[in-house]
Amino acid sequence: MNTKSLNSLADLICRAQEQDRTPMGIAFAVDAAGRHMTPEVAAELARLRSRVSELEAERHGTNEALSDAAEALRVGRDRMAELEAERTRPAPMFDPVAGLERLRQEIAAAPVEDPHDSPLHHAYTTGRDLPEVSRG
Template sequence: MSETPMTTERLAEIRDLIRYESSIAFYSHRAKESILLLVAEAEDAAKLRARVTELEAERHSTNESLSEAAEALRMQRDQTAELRAAFFQRGEKIARQSGEIRVLKRESEAPVQRVRRVLETEHVVDRSALEYRGLISAALMGTEQQPEAGAR
């Protein structure tokens, strides 16, 4: 083999080649690290996308359940209103007492109307409390007492 003499130019060229190879190795290693980081980030992104998809499916399921429950409550409310109206027409009402629902008979309003008529039409002036009390008692008992023509 023939040897080339080691001149300063040749030494400078060798030094430049070694620096070039070192920089290639350095940047190659950096490139590998960057690629590995990108792959890891891509895997994390894929996992996050999968989790988002799961959560969206769960949200849709929850919304459907909530809609069904709300519809059931609306139907129950409407049925309760219909029942209340039906009981009211029959002279009864629904009441919740001690956690139980009871049907209560509505008392007749006729005595109240008769007492109201007495209070609105009969004069109080020049009447004793006893007379006025008698008129109210008669109205409550259902007997219509007409004041006598000469009585005050």
Template structure:
């Protein structure tokens, strides 16, 4: 005899008697409590009950995750709607700037903007305005240098040049 099983059965019988159950009601209460089963079948029943509890818990967690995901989807849909409205406002602003009515489609606005941009004359860049332009010249770019002796004028040539320059006339 197992004292624990007997005490458990006594507790179930007492509770069933307080509810004024018949003998069949008491037997049903014992069966529900798992006391009319063999220890093996009672262990199996307890294992099945644990499996059912685990499955219910897993389902509850999945439902919570689904709720969280639904809330995130709603949040993203609200952001998408806000971005779509902002895009429509910008599209209408661009349409107004190009002289078209609100609601003009993007492809039409793009072709109008491209045509307006293409028609504008673009200035050709001056090569000296380039950030790569340097004002210094390399040796190969400078004029050829002549010896100093060749550049000096003789005394008579110098006098004639000065007279011509000073008196605006010919040399004498």
């Protein structure tokens, strides 16, 4: 119970005592004011309060999941908009002559390898490179 409720009940009991009521008379005054709770009603109230707390916690979890889903949808929508913009953007024109010209310039700028200096060069001298032939 909260303080405001307790103060109100205490005030009700004090007024009943001022009228020289017996303990039973005070109990009747409390019941008449609707302030009396049976053990069953108190248990039901406790159960309902517990259920309300569970539902509030569930709502909190649902709200967080909904917020995450909404954020994922926004990210997906933004990505779709980017892809749509790329799709509608005109492709750059390819100029094959300019590509060939560039390739020619790169080939011309490359150093020329002397075939005699190459690591793959072989003189193929016959005397010592070939196995001996037996004549017989």
